[in-house]
Amino acid sequence: MEIQHPVLNILINKYKDLYDMLSCKTHIILLPESKMLLNTDINVEFIKKCIFLKSHLKNIYVNLCDQCIEIDTKCVYTNYGYEENRICDIIKIETNPNYNFFKIIFINIPLEGDKYEEDFSTNTMSYNNNSSKYKNEINLFFNKNQTSKEYLHAQLSQFVCSYIIVKGYENYIGKKIVNIVDQTLKLQTNSNDRISGKDIKNMLIKYTYSYLYDFIWKQLIKNYQNIELKIQKKIEYLRKDINGFLEDVNLKHINMFHIEALSFHVKQIEKCVDPYDKIVILDNISQLICEIISSTNHDLKKQKIAIYDINSDSLISIIVAAISYGQIKNIISHSIHLHMYIENLNDSEKIDKLSFIFTIFHSSIMYLCDMKIS
Numbered sequence: 001m002e003i004q005h006p007v008l009n010i011l012i013n014k015y016k017d018l019y020d021m022l023s024c025k026t027h028i029i030l031l032p033e034s035k036m037l038l039n040t041d042i043n044v045e046f047i048k049k050c051i052f053l054k055s056h057l058k059n060i061y062v063n064l065c066d067q068c069i070e071i072d073t074k075c076v077y078t079n080y081g082y083e084e085n086r087i088c089d090i091i092k093i094e095t096n097p098n099y100n101f102f103k104i105i106f107i108n109i110p111l112e113g114d115k116y117e118e119d120f121s122t123n124t125m126s127y128n129n130n131s132s133k134y135k136n137e138i139n140l141f142f143n144k145n146q147t148s149k150e151y152l153h154a155q156l157s158q159f160v161c162s163y164i165i166v167k168g169y170e171n172y173i174g175k176k177i178v179n180i181v182d183q184t185l186k187l188q189t190n191s192n193d194r195i196s197g198k199d200i201k202n203m204l205i206k207y208t209y210s211y212l213y214d215f216i217w218k219q220l221i222k223n224y225q226n227i228e229l230k231i232q233k234k235i236e237y238l239r240k241d242i243n244g245f246l247e248d249v250n251l252k253h254i255n256m257f258h259i260e261a262l263s264f265h266v267k268q269i270e271k272c273v274d275p276y277d278k279i280v281i282l283d284n285i286s287q288l289i290c291e292i293i294s295s296t297n298h299d300l301k302k303q304k305i306a307i308y309d310i311n312s313d314s315l316i317s318i319i320v321a322a323i324s325y326g327q328i329k330n331i332i333s334h335s336i337h338l339h340m341y342i343e344n345l346n347d348s349e350k351i352d353k354l355s356f357i358f359t360i361f362h363s364s365i366m367y368l369c370d371m372k373i374s
Helices: 006-014 016-020 044-048 131-144 146-162 170-186 197-211 213-223 225-239 242-248 256-271 275-302 312-326 331-342 352-370
Strands: 027-032 051-054 060-063 068-071 075-078 087-094 103-107
Touching: 006 016, 006 027, 006 044, 016 044, 131 146, 131 197, 146 170, 146 197, 170 197, 170 331, 197 213, 197 275, 213 225, 213 331, 225 242, 225 312, 225 331, 225 352, 242 256, 242 312, 256 275, 256 312, 275 312, 275 331, 275 352, 312 352, 331 352
Parallel strands: 027 103
Antiparallel strands: 027 051, 051 060, 060 068, 068 075, 075 087, 087 103
């Protein structure tokens, strides 16, 4: 029985010379689900990246473009040669004598490039400036702790199949994520002297939120789509007259240049796939606002005009202005996403600074929720 798949069809019909060079004794091919390839150019380069040979290392395979993957019984893990460490679930494995392949492995998402059929601008996994260190430490942990790795990925696959996010009970999902990570760490057999247990836990939580991002995010925006639409109308209303809004909240001397610059930073939240990175952005934003107010006060003193206090009210108002100017989408969902993470931290981890940053951001959103427009 022939397998109907666009990659196989194009390989056999368009690149027959390449296909004829392959051996059913040595080569395997990895095929993402067809629906994930709707906007993909399936050219010879793409096809070469799908065809692999077994290396001399256990479970390691190398494609025709010298990129490496690791395969176990349930997942495929991208490795050397890939910009992103990606985990692809194995849907099924076939051996078919009609093709020049030892195995044909079907996976849920492509090994690189766009992951999902939906065109979320934030779907690409983004990391902060420590991304290389983060990836290296996660890989090192998984390499040294195979049992932990297999347990975590089994739990995450089951999680996606078994859970739904009930509106108002998102913290339960955050708690479940922490429990999965705690159990993963209990199975750890080899420690890393260069990094503390607390840091490994934080990295695994970050990794887990990133892995589950599409699952979580789609449900959040679905649950809150009605209120998001109402908030968006208020954002559009404020954007028409940001200066008028600043005057209404007694901040008329804040320069629009600063609001524009700040809105760029706020908008980076849309690119984040885990709450930790969003917190880093919010921390930077709070520092920027303090600098903006200090700079404005410096000019006001020269003009002998009363200066502004750096307090929660001024921070909230300026964030509202920046959110509105940047027209940030799904702002409620971003707040809930953050709350899922923060609410499930230990008391020692909920440092005052972290709580303050989130409270200011959340209060800015509540301001928009409560605001009346004509």
